[in-house]
Amino acid sequence: RAHTEAAAGAEAETGIPAAFMVAQAAHESGWGRREIRNADGTSAHNLFGIKAGASWTGKVTQVMTTEVIDGQPRKVMAKFRAYASYDESFRDYAKLMKNNPRYAKVVAAGNDAQGFAQGLQRAGYATDPAYADKLTRVINTTLRMQRASLQSPQSIA
Numbered sequence: 001r002a003h004t005e006a007a008a009g010a011e012a013e014t015g016i017p018a019a020f021m022v023a024q025a026a027h028e029s030g031w032g033r034r035e036i037r038n039a040d041g042t043s044a045h046n047l048f049g050i051k052a053g054a055s056w057t058g059k060v061t062q063v064m065t066t067e068v069i070d071g072q073p074r075k076v077m078a079k080f081r082a083y084a085s086y087d088e089s090f091r092d093y094a095k096l097m098k099n100n101p102r103y104a105k106v107v108a109a110g111n112d113a114q115g116f117a118q119g120l121q122r123a124g125y126a127t128d129p130a131y132a133d134k135l136t137r138v139i140n141t142t143l144r145m146q147r148a149s150l151q152s153p154q155s156i157a
Helices: 004-014 018-028 086-099 101-108 113-122 131-151
Strands: 060-069 072-081
Touching: 004 018, 004 086, 018 086, 018 113, 018 131, 086 101, 101 113, 113 131
Parallel strands: none
Antiparallel strands: 060 072
8 A cells, every 4th residue: 555656646657457556566565674785774665676787777786585586596696776765766666667678568558467577577577487477366356455445345434
């Protein structure tokens, strides 16, 4: 719920359903338990695990992460983008999805959760070979939770 507004803005920008982005943020951050941190321990507000490539000119934090290399999980130090807020994280994610041609099929997936997740995996978003399956499960869980909260009776004051 905390990121609903930012996700709605990113949905308006990309057409990717907000629920899919919230689910991906949940998956990438371990439901908020494995958040990327700056060297001083503060949050880097990077909900999507977006790395800082050579062209990134914003703030960066370097952390140990697990990458699948030659089929084996390995711990490596990697540079990740750091943001001033979670809203900024969603805005940058939307920009990445919208402007990077390798994610065109992800954006085109529309409301197809599995197509979205598989598109991310095919585009090389993550090195985990099971990323699409894991993300699809989290999206479906998020959608079920969303439906349940909409169907639950509201208390009347």
